[in-house]
Amino acid sequence: LELTETIWGKSKRGSLLWLLDKTDTAMGGRLLRQWIQQPLLYKKQIEDRLDAVQELMKNPIKMEEVKELLRKVYDLERLAGRIAFGSANARDLLSIKQSLQLLPVLKEILSSSTSGLLIKFHREIDTLEDIHSLLEQSIFEDPPVFLKEGNLIKEGWNSELDEYRLAVTEGKNWIAGLEQQERDKTGIKNLKIGFNKVFGYYMDVTRSYYDLVPESYVRKQTLANSERYITPELKEVEDKILGAEEKGIRLEYQLFLETREKVGNEVSRIQSTAAIIAALDALCSFARVSYDNNYTRPVMLEDGSIKIKDGRHPVVEKTMSNGLFVPNNTDLQTGKDHLMIITGPNMAGKSTYMRQIALITLMAQIGCFVPAKEAEIGIVDRIFTRVGASDNLASGQSTFMVEMSEIADILHNATGNSLLILDEIGRGTSTFDGLSIAYAVVEHICQSLKAKTLFATHYHELTELEGMLPGVKNYCIAVKEQGDDIIFLRRIIRGGADKSFGIQVAKLAGLPVEVIERAKKILKKLEDADINKVKSQNKKLQAADSNGAYQLDLFNTASFEIVKELKDMDVNVLTPIEAIGILHSLVQKAKE
Known part of the structure; x- marks a missing residue:
């Protein structure tokens, strides 16, 4: 029947699923495939779905409003699975938050429903506002993919993290001010402060200004055209900055794990809401296809x-x-x-x-x-x-x-x-x-x-x-x-x-034409031979019949009925009128 893929090519296009799948969410598409593979057997369940599809068809504006919202919903089923297995990153939590913020609007659209299934969806859908609030306050708006690079948690969520961030910000501002201060103090106009992972912050002085370098500078590295120096003050601020940055990243990671765990404790609620969204998406798909193709309610x-x-x-x-x-x-x-x-x-x-x-x-x-x-x-x-x-x-x-x-x-x-x-x-x-x-x-x-x-x-x-x-x-x-x-x-x-x-x-x-013409000639010969065979068989049957032997045709059961009726008949008790009536009946059956 090519329900989910075609026999030739094994592609979705050309299958029933290809025709019916106008879903807007990944979970709705998976559920629709499951519905096709597992049809319902009970009239009440079928009628409930048909009622919902009919209501959506009669309210195309409502159907489009629902579909417009569903297009913005991420795959909550898969995201809930990642959270349950502890593999969700900050972007996954952000996707959940963006999906959940649409739920109150969706619930409001469903509030005017009249069919039993849509009324049930409106009653049972959980808007998960507490989880949305948690993620809104905690997760940074543009987090990195990896969890140990920082920028996971919003400012104001944890006071200790805010202190670390302030220390890093103030330290970097102090270093930026130090660059200009050292230029004015030493007269080295192109002095620059840089950073690498080998020995941290340093001051870079080009060859033409070596004679202006103060004795308090400690040389760390000599390059072809410049030398790099550090000072005790620079290292002291560096320790504060790097220490605060490292501690901040560790704390952010810990706070993220706590937030993910809190969401994980409510994963069953997310899955229940995802199931309702998937079913609603599949029903909207049925309604859209039925509306566009002028289908009839069975x-x-x-x-x-x-x-x-x-x-x-x-x-x-x-x-x-x-x-x-x-x-x-x-x-x-x-x-x-x-x-x-x-x-x-x-x-x-x-x-x-x-x-x-x-x-x-x-x-x-x-x-x-x-x-x-x-x-x-x-x-x-x-x-x-x-x-x-x-x-x-x-x-x-x-x-x-x-x-x-x-x-x-x-x-x-x-x-x-x-x-x-x-x-x-x-x-x-x-x-x-x-x-x-x-x-x-x-x-x-x-x-x-x-x-x-x-x-x-x-x-x-x-x-x-x-x-x-x-x-x-x-x-x-x-x-x-x-x-x-x-x-x-x-x-x-x-x-x-x-x-x-x-x-x-x-x-x-x-x-080829010659093959077709040859086939016609062979067909005629076969048909003629078959006709002659039938005539020959008829003559044999007639001869056999005269000798009291007769072979019945494979499909001719009417002859059996006539023979059985004659065998069961007792002619000694029949009146002339009854005999004529029976004979007339047998003649009619034989003609048929």
């Missing part, structure tokens, strides 16, 4: 029926350049018309139609509006699909083995409330083997599982099952023939198809 039922009027494939419709998607109807009812045998040529749209039913059902059960004019969706417990051909060479499994393994899994686990999507079962082996398996699978579904099933096949013999097995109905994809060409009308209609149009599809695919 009516949720518990009677097992699926009735869809003018249903559309949500993803195919969105990716079509001309926007001319042909909608189709669906009517499935558990225990009644619950198995659709769908025939028609390749490329006509059988797989698209079946997948659209599954996707519409799934969209309804995750609480989203659906692409249809009207939709009544009976809640299903599982959706099983067997679509496409694939092998598993690493495990030594052929395409047919993989197909049979998947069918086995479906038949063992499906229930009467499941939805089955089966595409061309048995095509990976010989015609008779495949037909026999497909027939047996349909028979098992009808007689044992009674699950709602869409069964696409090229075995046109299976269309004879309508009327023989309960709940089977034939459908086909309408095709218009124009000479040797075909036009796919994409409309599903009652009845079975009598041709597969394989050669016409091969022509559309671009096979």
